[in-house]
Amino acid sequence: MNNEDLKAFTTRITQANGSELVVIVYEIILKDIENAKEALGAQDHATFTRDVNHAIKFVNELINTLDFGYSISYDLMQLYLYCNKQLIQTTLKNELEPLESASKVLTSLLKGFIEVAGQDEGGPLMSNTQQVYAGLTYGKGSLNEMYIDPNQASRGFRA
Numbered sequence: 065m066n067n068e069d070l071k072a073f074t075t076r077i078t079q080a081n082g083s084e085l086v087v088i089v090y091e092i093i094l095k096d097i098e099n100a101k102e103a104l105g106a107q108d109h110a111t112f113t114r115d116v117n118h119a120i121k122f123v124n125e126l127i128n129t130l131d132f133g134y135s136i137s138y139d140l141m142q143l144y145l146y147c148n149k150q151l152i153q154t155t156l157k158n159e160l161e162p163l164e165s166a167s168k169v170l171t172s173l174l175k176g177f178i179e180v181a182g183q184d185e186g187g188p189l190m191s192n193t194q195q196v197y198a199g200l201t202y203g204k205g206s207l208n209e210m211y212i213d214p215n216q217a218s219r220g221f222r223a
Contacts, residue, residue: 065092065095065096065099065115065118069095083177083180083181083183084181086126086177086180086181087174087177087178087181089122089125089126090170090173090174090177091174092122093119093122093123093170094167094170094171094174096115096116096118096119096122097115097116097119097163097166097167097170099111099115100112100115100116100119100154100163101160101163103115104158104160104163109158112155112158113155116151116154116155116163117155119151119166120148120151120152123144123147123148123151124148126140126144127141127144127145127148130144140173143169143173146166146169147166147169147170150162150163150165150166151163151166154166
């Protein structure tokens with residue numbers, strides 16, 4: 065994952081509620097799988113292994129955060145274990161098929177969690193973070209992206 069991806073995910077995480085965090089975790093896993101596919105195609109086995117192992121860590125995180133007070137958690141556990149097995153197989157065999165299989169399952173689950181996140185009215189889980197407003201400024205011959213902290217903006221701060 066490159067620095068731009070890390071910054072984008074980090075910013076989203078600081079502003080996310082619980083459902084949005086799950087969506088972000090799925091997106092990170094799918095990004096890792098996409099990067100692993102590219103690395104496998106380029107015969108870059110070190111990057112391939114690193115990206116698949118990173119995806120495995122995040123699938124394990126999904127497993128560890130299941131709330132078994134809800135019956136759907138048992139079904140999700142089975143799907144996560146299947147994906148974990150596929151990811152492990154792809155590293156052992158250096159094959160694309162298990163990676164594709166895990167990607168299909170996770171993409172389907174992501175679609176469902178996007179719907180849930182759209183209905184979740186809870187606020188961000190991280191309370192001591194700054195609200196981020198993004199915009200573009202331009203000057204003669206340049207275009208710059210800027211972020212404004214609303215706390216500073218309300219005190220008359222100008223970028």
